[in-house]
Amino acid sequence: MIDAFLRIVTTTAPDFSVFYEAARHIGRGVNIYQDPTLFTGFNYLPTTLLFLLPFTLLPYQIALMLWTIGSFEACILSIYLSLRLCLKKFSVVQFIIVFALTLWAFPTKFTFGMGQINFYALAALLYGLWLIKKNQVLAGVLFGLTILLKPQLGIILLPLVVFHLYRVLITAGAVNLLALFISGIVFDWQQVMNFWSIVLPRVLPWGGREIYYNQGISGFVARMSYGEGAAWALTIAVVTIYLYVFLTRRASIVDGMLASLPLMLLVEPLSWQHHYVFLLPVFIWLWVKAKKDRFFLLISYLAIAVNIRQPGALSGTLLGNIVLSHVFFGNAILFVLSIYALARRHSSG
Numbered sequence: 001m002i003d004a005f006l007r008i009v010t011t012t013a014p015d016f017s018v019f020y021e022a023a024r025h026i027g028r029g030v031n032i033y034q035d036p037t038l039f040t041g042f043n044y045l046p047t048t049l050l051f052l053l054p055f056t057l058l059p060y061q062i063a064l065m066l067w068t069i070g071s072f073e074a075c076i077l078s079i080y081l082s083l084r085l086c087l088k089k090f091s092v093v094q095f096i097i098v099f100a101l102t103l104w105a106f107p108t109k110f111t112f113g114m115g116q117i118n119f120y121a122l123a124a125l126l127y128g129l130w131l132i133k134k135n136q137v138l139a140g141v142l143f144g145l146t147i148l149l150k151p152q153l154g155i156i157l158l159p160l161v162v163f164h165l166y167r168v169l170i171t172a173g174a175v176n177l178l179a180l181f182i183s184g185i186v187f188d189w190q191q192v193m194n195f196w197s198i199v200l201p202r203v204l205p206w207g208g209r210e211i212y213y214n215q216g217i218s219g220f221v222a223r224m225s226y227g228e229g230a231a232w233a234l235t236i237a238v239v240t241i242y243l244y245v246f247l248t249r250r251a252s253i254v255d256g257m258l259a260s261l262p263l264m265l266l267v268e269p270l271s272w273q274h275h276y277v278f279l280l281p282v283f284i285w286l287w288v289k290a291k292k293d294r295f296f297l298l299i300s301y302l303a304i305a306v307n308i309r310q311p312g313a314l315s316g317t318l319l320g321n322i323v324l325s326h327v328f329f330g331n332a333i334l335f336v337l338s339i340y341a342l343a344r345r346h347s348s349g
Contacts, residue, residue, distance in 0.1 A: 016115025081126035082281035105305035121150035140171025212311035215327035216271025303330025
């Protein structure tokens with residue numbers, strides 16, 4: 001573990017370099033959405049960079065070291081909160097087992113190695129969910145922070161609407177509006193406008209979705225050459241299934257929000273493999289809720305946890321493209337188990 005940490009903090013951690021350099025450059029008036037010096041395109045609203053500004057006061061390697069330590073601590077906190085949400089009591093042995101399985105999974109390695117923001121967002125989400133019955137305003141602040149860090153996680157707003165948790169919704173919205181206002185003042189409103197005019201046209205087109213590391217519906221359909229229409233049909237189908245079961249079965253807010261995470265990973269336009277750390281609480285939830293389906297849960301975990309180092313060797317054939325979609329199939333199993341758990345909870349209760 002120490003060796004892995006040293007390898008990360010002594011390299012560039014490409015995604016963190018994008019956050020770090022974008023936060024530095026935006027203050028100088030550089031259009032961060034067309035900045036050729038970045039490792040890859042920056043596809044977040046400028047609001048996300050408010051979280052990164054303190055790190056730009058430090059030399060890059062020191063900032064990366066602190067970022068990685070913080071990400072590791074957020075990972076541990078996410079495991080703890082997941083267990084607390086799903087179990088009344090848990091042992092140290094159970095924590096260690098979950099911790100080991102989390103670290104072994106490729107999405108975790110991908111998140112740490114690239115310097116991604118995922119565990120910060122997940123910890124904020126789970127802490128907000130933990131507080132939702134105790135302090136709705138603070139929960140709303142944490143959900144607002146979650147969406148600032150990872151906008152895809154805005155899907156958590158659906159269960160909040162269903163449960164009429166308007167204080168939470170208003171607070172989360174206020175956090176994002178305040179961050180947007182501060183970004184416009186600090187960074188320049190043109191940077192905010194650039195996101196809508198440059199980033200959305202860049203990420204929404206269909207081309208390039210077949211890349212191995214994209215494991216959502218769009219990636220699977222593109223690899224299988226089924227066409228964009230098939231992707232839309234599948235997307236509408238899974239969203240409809242989730243909404244129907246959630247609305248008719250009246251699951252708890254915790255169950256509904258956790259079940260929305262596999263859905264989010266299925267339908268987001270680019271479902272990168274490092275995003276699949278967001279399934280950590282879902283696996284724990286289903287291990288408790290769906291005891292009869294643990295065999296399928298293990299298959300799902302293995303399909304999501306592994307990585308193919310040379311995907312190019314398998315592309316181009318039907319079987320190869322199916323194998324390259326292993327994370328998609330693992331998450332599809334998890335989605336089905338989640339929907340079944342929501343439905344079964346009602347019928348058994």
